[in-house]
Every structure is written in C-alpha cells, then in structure tokens.
Amino acid sequence: MLIQLTEEQKMLRDMAREFTRNEIAPRDKWMDDNGFDWDLCKKITEAGFMGANIPEQYGGGGGGIVDTTIIAQEFAKGSASIATFMGGHWLASNLILENGTEEQRQKYMPEAVSGKIFAFGLTEAGAGSDAAGIKSQAVETEDGWLLNGSKAWITNSGVADYYIILAMTDPEQGTAGISAFILPKDAEGLAVGKFEEKMGVRGSATCELAFNNIKLPKEALLGVRGKGFKMAMQTLDIGRISAAAVCAGISEHAMNLAKAYANERTAFGKPIKAFQGLAFRFADMYAEIKAMELLAYEAATTKDAGGRCTLDAAAAKLFATEKGIQICLQAQAVFGGNGMSKEYDIERLVRDIRVWSVMEGSTEILRMIVSGTVLSK
Amino acid sequence: MKILVFVKQVPDTDDVRLDPRTGNLMRDGVQSIINPFDANGVEAALQLKAQCGGQVVAISMGPPQADDVLKKALAMGCDESVLISDRALGGADTLATGYPLAKAAEKIGDYDLIICGRHATDAETAQTGPIIAAFLGIPQVTLVDKLSVEDGFAICRRLLPDRYETVKVKLPALVTVCSEINTPRYPTPINIMKALKKPRAVWNAADLGCEPDMIGIPGSPSSNKKIFEPPKRMTETIFFQGDAEAVARAIADALEAEKII
C-alpha cells in the first residue's frame, strides 16, 4: 500500500513540525529535569492539538488516525515526553468519543478540546498486561457506584482533569467483568501519590492513584458494563499506531543528533562520518526509520478507512519500539564517550525510547498477538 | 472592513551559498516559508478582523509553489487568497513587483487597510509596501508595532530606533508591521482542514491589466549585475586547548593581558 498524504495532512505535518521546532523541542531538556510543563500544555491547547482527534461538532479538529499519527510523530521529534502526554490524552478522550453516550460526549469532548487533560487507567501495581488481575472494584449502589482500589503507571496522572478508570464490576467474569468509569480529579476519595522518578519521558506525569470509597454517579459508567476491557483494547489499536509513529519520530531525532555530531567531530584528521563503519550505521538507521513509518501509516490508513488493524497496529508497534531502542543506542555510539553525558541530548533520548516497548502493550504481549494471528489456522 | 495582506515566500534560512560553478544561489534542501514579518502581518489582520469584523484577503506573487504561503495564511484564518503568478512577472525589481501587487489591490477593490511585513528576509529592501502605497496613492505607515482601527482611521505606533511615534492615518492606508506587533498564531488543525475550501484565485498579468512594459525585466529600471559571496578576512586565531577549567584559566590570562580585567 502506498501512503499518500492529502494536502491538508501535509499542512498539518508542516504546522506540527514548526510548532515542535519552536515550542516543544526547546523545552524538552527542561521537562527532563523538572517534569510536566504547564505553559507548553497551554500552547498546545491554543494551537488546537488537544482536540485534534475530536469531531468538529464538539469543537475539535476533526482529524482521523492518520492526522493524529502525524502530530504524534512530529511532536516526538522534539520531545518524547510531550508525545507521551498527547498519546495518553487522546487515548482517553477517544474512549469517551467512541463509547460514551451523546450526553457524555457533549460534556467531555469540548473540555478535552479546551485543554482539560484526560488520562486512561488500566495498569495496577499488581497487574499490567494481565488485565484480568486488576483489583480495583466498582460496586453498584442504589444511586451509582462505589470505587475502591488503586492504579499505577498511569500516563498523565497527577495532571489530568479526568481519568477513565477500568475497574472490576463482575470479578468472576475476568476481563469480561471489567467496566470503565469517568472519574473527575476532584472526586472525594481520590488520592494522587507522588510523581514517579522515571528513567525516561520524565516530562510526562506519572503517579500512583488510590481510590478510597469514591462515590460515582450512574452516569460515570462509560459504555456497557463488562465491556471496559474490550473498549480499551480497540482504542489501544490507535494508541499502538501512535506509539509506532512516536518511536519513528524519536529515532529520527536521534539520527539527526548523531548526524550533526558526525559532521562536526573529527578523528585521525577527518570528520568521523568519513569512516565507513560509522557511516553505515546511518544507512541502517534511515532504512529502519522508513520501515517504522510505513508500518505505522499503513495501519493508520486502514483504521481511518474503517478496517480492523489490530494485527498491523501490534506489528507496527512491535517493530518500531524494538528498532527504536537499537537506533537510539546506535546513535548514542556515534557520540563516543560524549553520548554518556547529560550535556548531549542523545543521552536523554536513549532513556526516553525505553518505555515504549513496555507501555500500551509490551513487546511480549504484542508478540503474542502477532504470532497468535500468524500461526492460527 | 476589508483587509489585504501581502505575503512573500522566502527561504527558511539566510545561510545560503552560491554554487561555485554557476554562481547561482544554491536552493537545494532549503525549505521555503512565509516571510516572518508577513506572518506578523497576517496575525495583525486577523486580530483586527476579530475586533471589527470583515474579511481578510492574503495575496502573494511568485511561482506556483508560492501558493504554499497562501495556504498557510488561509489556515491561520484568512478568508480568501490570491496568487499572482505569471512568467512575464519574473525577474522584477521592486518597482515592477509593487506595480502588479498594486494592480491586484485595485482589482480586489474597496479595501480599507493593506498590511505588509516591514521587509522580506531575503532581499531586505523594505520597498514593496511604500511602492504599493505610492501606486495606489494612499498614505502609508511603516514599522508599526501597535495597530488599531477607529472611525475610518488607523491608529499606528511606529517603532523607531530612538522613539515611538503614534500616528493617526486615514483609511484606506497601507501599514508595514514589525515582529514586535504580535506573535503569529499557529494554524489549528481544524483551520487547516477548512483552509483549502476557501476561495483561492490565481491571476496572471493580463487578469490584472498590467502594462507589459511595467512588469518583469522590461519594467525593472534596476538590474542585478552580479551576485557574490563577500570576501573573507583571515585573522590568525590563537586557540586555547584543554578541559573547561584549563581553557577558562587561559582565557582569564588573555583577558588580563588585554587589560580587560
């Protein structure tokens, strides 16, 4: 399949690229040191990115999966943290968009557009990939739900205005007993723990969440009871496409940093790029980044056309995250000893790329999905 | 209120080189962008429109690919665009550039305000705005860093090296704006989606009713005889070596020797 961007998509790419160059990239080191950047979040809102995925009728940008994938990839060239933040927000708002009632959409979509931050919470300290093991419980009461439990490693936790929380409503049914709830940040009984000291994407917020007898109204239920996990899995396809494009973006950033260094640094009387052993790394990096892009955009195009892309999205993310780690290490190696120094941005990228093979479906889970499909009769 | 904004496509860098063989500018790999000051002009027009209502028309002259800057202007929020494109207009100096632009303004008609950037970052002549105003016979205010409109007048603050001048100018008028006037907005995704559905005209010299001897090379009194890179000066540099602390000590020694500290 040939990936052909429309005129509008090229404009969107150029605009996201310009925004990344001017606004995001200069803040990435700061975020690595200091965490979430509220000022930047405001600019992202003003430029219309928060609602890029949301239909125009709710005030959004009306973008499809290809459009948000373009934005995610461009953002990732400036900051993996911001790409992580955007991905988490879009994923959570997509869940309401695709599964919410019209009232829920009317209420939450304009808020997502106007800068309210959304987060999606599945993972718990004791259960990540194994969703059936989650311990958070929502018990139906007369006038709503009573939520108890905790979550961990939730992207945008601590900064989000709304959380989409997966909790057991019918524990005996395993994943089919999981339902989704919309939880506002000011719900009584919600405790936000301290920010996690992560290795990478330190500019995206991650905290522990604890739910202590949180009373939720009936309308807090998102979609059908018992379908929470299924909803999440469908939305995760989009998240995985985005993650693949983000890894392509981070990898390209790493390659470009290495390229600049290879052009400047000399050894044995010539620029180090003149050494073929080093030069060949760039051939491989370039080819792999291209392949990452193609896989991501093919899956995105399929999804936009209304097709199923679970396999392709999983394959795209599997390839991109694994290759991305290698590319960042290769790029770091170009810097020699300097690659270890925090003075050089490449050091940060090596830490930032790591998380992508864990979140939104670890490499092992993706391999299970892909191999299972490939081997099925 | 009808506002015309003139925008120009320029290279994204001033770090350009000449091809040693042909002596021509090497444009390979150089991205084109909207002249940054013209982006300020678009933003100024959109802000005035938000206050006073009306319509903003973006106009550019150049080869077909100059349409890219008009697309950007539309995506920022302009209502219409006009691309003036004709091989006969090529090779123009500032006079033969200002003339068709003024003709375009006449053809659009009933404009209240024309906005240009203070200068373009490539040729840096800063002449196009005043020339358009001269052809149209309207007043101009250059180097504006604050702009508002009331009762048929524009109130403009000019940013001059030593002072600000606040000027009241009767509309229709032309203003050229500095970067200090505003921060241009980014086109939002939704405006990008809508941009290409807006009216987008393409006019040639005949559409504008240009006199043939007023355009292109025949209409240009001045001509470029030669372009070249400036000669280099070669100073012997004393380089300090070592780690940061060693170099810092060497620099401090040199500063003492030069009696700076």
Added chain:
Amino acid sequence: MAKEDYKGIWVFAEQENGVLSETTFELLAKSADLKEKLGGKDEITAVVLGDDAAAFASTLYSYGAEKVIAAEHANLGQYSARPYAEVLTALSEKYKPSIFLFPASPLGRDLAPRVMCQLRTGLTADAIDLDVDEDGVFVQTTPNFGGNILSHICIMEKRPQMVTVHPKVFSPISPIEGAAGELILEKPEVEADDCYILLETEKRVFEGKPIADCSVLVSGGRGIKSQADLDMLRELAALLGGELASSRPLVDNGWLPHEKQIGQSGTTTKPDFILNVAVSGSVQYLAGMQNAKCIMSINHVASAPIWDVSHYGAVMDYSKLIPALIAEIKARKGL
C-alpha cells in the same frame, strides 16, 4: 529625455527637529569620491526640506555640499511621506539629477520608495558600497540574506539612479569652516497631509548602555540553548564591565530586544573587546563587530566563519566553559 541630460549627485539631507542626520554627512563625503570617479563634472547637491530649510545650508556646505536646494513650507516642518515625496519628485523632475542618495534610515526608507515610484526609476536598497566601474557605470553593493550574499546593482537607463545607503559605512569629512556654496531656495505649494497626523512621540527607554557605546561586549548566538544560558552570559558581561549583546537569531526568537542585536540589520559596534559565544558568524554579524580591537570566540564548530575574524578562541561547547570562566574571573577578582 536621454539619460545624458541628467547631471549631478544629490544627497537627501535628512533632518528631524532641526538636526541633520549623521548619514547625510557620510553621503556628502562619499559623493565627492563618486564625483571624482565619474570625471569630476557632477555637482554635489544637498536637498533639504523643512519649514526653515535654508538654515541648514551652511552646515551642508561645510560637509561638502557644493549646492543646497532648500524647499521650504510650513507643511514640511514635520515629516510626512506623501508631501515630502511630492516635493522631491517635483524637484527631481525640474533639476534632473543623475544620482540621488538617501540615508537608509527609517525616514529614508519610508520616503525614497515613494519618490522612486513616482519617478518610475530604480531604487537600490540599503547599499553598503557605492562605486563606478570601468565602463563608468554607477554600481551599488547591497546585502541579501542577511549579508551572506552581496549583489551589484545598476540602474542602466532610468534616471535618477536612486539609492538608500546604510548608515556608518562611509566616514564624513571634517567640516570645513566657512565653506560656501550656492543656495537655491524653493517655495513649493504643499498641502497639509490631513490623512497622516502625528499624535505623539515617546522616547524609548533602554535597559543598559547602548551596545554601540560599550567597550566590552559578550554576545550570544544561535547556539545558545536556553534563556538560562543567556543569563549566564549576562552575568559574565557584568563581571567584565560590559553589556550582553547577540546575533540575530536570539532577537528573532524574542530572547533579547532588537537594540541588543549586533550586525548590519542591528547595530554596528566597535568595542575594545568582544566575546562571541556560540555565534557562527554570519556575514551581516561580522560586519557589525569585525572592527572590535580584540575578538574572542567560543564555538564548538571548528569550521565556523567566526574564526575568520577572531584573535582568540576555543573550539568547544560553551555550557561547561562559561561557568568555569565565571568562577575563574570571580576568583581572580577576589569575589
């Protein structure tokens, strides 16, 4: 009318509030040079507009004007583009100069294009050199792309050959006391421009000393990574008793105001010492500082053009060096 019928070199004598601009004198000096190269026949005329324009005549003679055309009218007391352009156009049509020079000041660049347009001639912008070639053709050198490219521009057939000239590229002559010349007093009809009303003027207040007057400058360039790093340079500048300045990118991205910008499109400086940090050295930047007595640079790129003009330097990243340097200087000063 044939171009041969246009004779003489005109200089627009820019005056505001009774003070002639320095560039007027620079252009008069250069006119003498051009006159010689053109064969010595062209008269040098200063053209001055105002409500009491003739009062400038003696000053203009002393700086080299052979003739002064003073156009006087109450409505010319305050500059306004349209009335000024009308008067200059009429004068030029009447007296037919061959060359007409303007300062490339805000006023000159506001006015000259309108005159040029009405005369349907050529106008070269912001020239940094003027010359006459071997064929006797008047040639102007202008910078493009921030000075990275230079052009030779000629106005072959149309007259006058109009040019705005960059301030401070030529030096004025020492004024000759008692120099005399011919005064032509013009009393044009000038209608007040009721379309253009100057409401108020406010002097700009600047932080720090103007960089043109500083003997020590620390200047940051495109490679400066953050505003915090810029603060570091500011601290270093203060330690050295100087001011912080910059090349164009840091002004373009809003980190510093325009008046701190060194270069052709900013301020031309001539300090005793300048430290360039992460400045690659575009041509237009070099033009704004290469006459400094001592030039030191820090840049991690060994091939940057800044080395062409640097007396001292270090090829390394500034981010470790500057704190070390600040510490070293503080230690030596006993701070």
